Amino acid sequence: MSSYALFKKDLASELRTRYAINSLVMFIVVTISVILFSIGNEKISDFLSGGLFWVVIFFSAMSGLSRAFVSEEERGTTLTLQLIASPTTIFSGKLLFNLILVFAMNIVVALLYSALFDAFVIKNLSLFLYAFILGNIGIAIASTLIASIIAKASSKGTLYPVLSFPILLPLMLTLIDLTKQSMDTTTFSSSYIELAILGCYDVVMIAASYMLFDFIWKD
Amino acid sequence: MSSVEIRAENITKVFGRRLIFKDIDFSCKTNGIYGISGPNGSGKSTFLKIITGIISPTRGKVSHTFDGKEIDSDDLHNYIGYVAPYVVLYDEFSAVENIHFFSKIRGINFTQEKLDVLFQHFGLFDRKNDLVKGYSSGMKQRLKFIFALIHSPKILFFDEPTSNLDNSGKEKVYQTVKEESQNNIVIIASNEDSDLALCSTVLELQDYKKLITEN
Numbered sequence: 001m002s003s004y005a006l007f008k009k010d011l012a013s014e015l016r017t018r019y020a021i022n023s024l025v026m027f028i029v030v031t032i033s034v035i036l037f038s039i040g041n042e043k044i045s046d047f048l049s050g051g052l053f054w055v056v057i058f059f060s061a062m063s064g065l066s067r068a069f070v071s072e073e074e075r076g077t078t079l080t081l082q083l084i085a086s087p088t089t090i091f092s093g094k095l096l097f098n099l100i101l102v103f104a105m106n107i108v109v110a111l112l113y114s115a116l117f118d119a120f121v122i123k124n125l126s127l128f129l130y131a132f133i134l135g136n137i138g139i140a141i142a143s144t145l146i147a148s149i150i151a152k153a154s155s156k157g158t159l160y161p162v163l164s165f166p167i168l169l170p171l172m173l174t175l176i177d178l179t180k181q182s183m184d185t186t187t188f189s190s191s192y193i194e195l196a197i198l199g200c201y202d203v204v205m206i207a208a209s210y211m212l213f214d215f216i217w218k219d
Numbered sequence: 220m221s222s223v224e225i226r227a228e229n230i231t232k233v234f235g236r237r238l239i240f241k242d243i244d245f246s247c248k249t250n251g252i253y254g255i256s257g258p259n260g261s262g263k264s265t266f267l268k269i270i271t272g273i274i275s276p277t278r279g280k281v282s283h284t285f286d287g288k289e290i291d292s293d294d295l296h297n298y299i300g301y302v303a304p305y306v307v308l309y310d311e312f313s314a315v316e317n318i319h320f321f322s323k324i325r326g327i328n329f330t331q332e333k334l335d336v337l338f339q340h341f342g343l344f345d346r347k348n349d350l351v352k353g354y355s356s357g358m359k360q361r362l363k364f365i366f367a368l369i370h371s372p373k374i375l376f377f378d379e380p381t382s383n384l385d386n387s388g389k390e391k392v393y394q395t396v397k398e399e400s401q402n403n404i405v406i407i408a409s410n411e412d413s414d415l416a417l418c419s420t421v422l423e424l425q426d427y428k429k430l431i432t433e434n
Contacts, residue, residue: 005323009309012320016311076307082273083301084321086293093324218275 002085006093010068011100019071024064024105031056032112049119050179054172056113057106057139062161065101065143068094069151078151087217091209095144102140106132124182127191131178134198138171141205148216171201223285223298223373223404224248227270230279232262239265240427243279247374252400254418255408261424263408264303267376270406271299285373297325300367302360303378310352314343314362317351318369327370337365341391356383364395375399378408393417 014020035052044052072078081090110132114120122128143164150159178194225247232239239262247253255263268274270281272295283290283298290298308317315334322329338344341361351359360383367375377396381389396417399405407414415421 002324002326005320005326009320009324012316013309013311075310076305077309079273079303080306080308080321083271083296083299083306085296085324088293089324218273 002089003092003096006081006085006089007096007100010093010097013071014097017071020064020067020101023067024060024101027060027063028056028105028109028112031059032109032116036116044117044119046119046121046183047180049113049117050183051176053109053113053120053179054176056109058168058172059161060105060109061102061139061143062164064105065098065140066147066150066156066160068098068144069147070156073151082217087214088210090217091144091148091213094148095141095209098144098147099137099140102136102143106136120183122179122182123184124188127188128179128182130195131175131182131198134195134202135171135175135178138198138202138205139168141202141209142167142171145205145209145212145216148213171198174198174201222250223283223290225270225281225283225374225404227281228279230266230269230276230281232265232269233277238428240424243422243424243427245270245422247404247406250400250403252396252405252407252418254415254421255406255424256410256415256421257424258410261428263424264305264378266424267301267303267378267406267408271295271301271376283374297327297370298373300370300372300375301378302363302367302376302380304360304382305378306363306366308351308359308362308366311350313350314338314347314354314365317362318365321366322369325370329369334365334369337368340395341365342387357385357388360384361388361391364392368395368399373403375403375405376408377405379411380407380409381411381414389413 035056069078072081085093114122146160146164146167150156150163153159174194174197178191178198181191181194225245227243227245230243230245231241243266245266255266257263265274269276272281272283272292283295285298309320312320318334335344338347341364343358343361343365346354346358351362354362364380367377375396377392380392380396384392393413396405396407407418409415
């Protein structure tokens with residue numbers, strides 16, 4: 001309940017300050033436009049368009065998701081949060097906010113992408129949806145934890161993607177593979193291993209996050 | 220009557236190679252006003268943060284008990300009220316919104332009457348719906364007292380409590396400190412003689428700044 005209250009505080013704050021939403025929207029629009037311009041009249045393969053889809057999502061996440069903790073640190077409200085809630089509550093609230101933000105952002109990206117790229121055709125929609133949901137959860141958990149780590153660093157902007165890349169790499173590679181399979185009429189049963197990898201990634205990340213966050217949060 | 224106790228044993232804090240203080244023993248066993256004093260940079264705020272559990276000491280142990288039972292570190296924030304120049308409230312919300320959000324996150328309920336009494340007491344009632352962004356530094360300091368008192372904490376930490384306040388604000392703070400000390404522990408960290416005059420005992424941090432001898 002306390003985590004939900006923190007989520008509501010963050011949502012109200014975001015709607016007033018537009019800290020993350022503006023940068024996310026601009027980033028999505030600019031990235032997709034750049035890809036469209038660079039392709040021009042060329043035909044790109046289906047699989048390449050699937051890979052580019054996750055590239056857009058990765059960099060969009062890097063531009064907006066660190067805000068959960070960085071905005072608190074920049075405004076000096078980190079201590080205030082430490083005075084009103086336990087580390088578990090803080091992490092849960094921030095994670096909930098990032099989950100909503102990731103899902104909203106990626107749904108917009110997916111809709112824009114399928115409208116603008118003819119090559120991006122999903123043939124096995126249920127497989128893609130499973131991958132999309134598990135992938136978004138993984139991105140949200142990992143980026144929330146990394147945001148809490150880099151919030152106290154001096155060069156937050158560059159450190160965030162640099163630190164996120166190795167942690168998100170196994171997730172991204174699996175997601176690209178699953179997207180490729182979902183564009184290739186692969187049956188659901190033959191993708192169980194990749195889906196299991198995504199599920200395991202999410203479980204490991206959430207467990208590691210709650211174990212580590214106490215140490216990250218307290219000096 | 221229920222009682223809270225704070226016990227800090229052999230507290231040492233070192234930042235990098237710089238010793239802040241060494242081997243401090245500090246305890247608050249009964250309700251009252253306790254003082255922490257020392258010149259700028261002596262570590263008053265650091266010591267307060269250590270005894271509130273916000274940061275860890277390099278060496279030593281801090282324990283908080285309520286009715287003889289150790290308070291879980293995850294629940295400690297509900298026993299503590301904290302006012303300091305470096306506590307920042309959310310500029311984009313009004314004073315009332317700030318207090319409502321904080322209370323919901325804490326998971327506590329308070330009556331509108333109590334909130335109104337506090338806003339009246341600290342002279343912010345007419346401006347309670349204004350955004351904090353538009354507050355002066357003195358008004359923000361007054362709001363921090365409401366933030367610290369709304370959940371009726373058992374331990375109050377006031378770091379430089381009268382900074383940025385005018386004379387009437389200082390009077391309100393001293394009145395609050397005296398009232399709260401009847402039923403709670405109040406710890407004041409300050410250099411102001413008028414602040415420290417309220418305290419029954421004062422810990423002088425300068426006495427704990429021994430040089431580290433290199434072996």
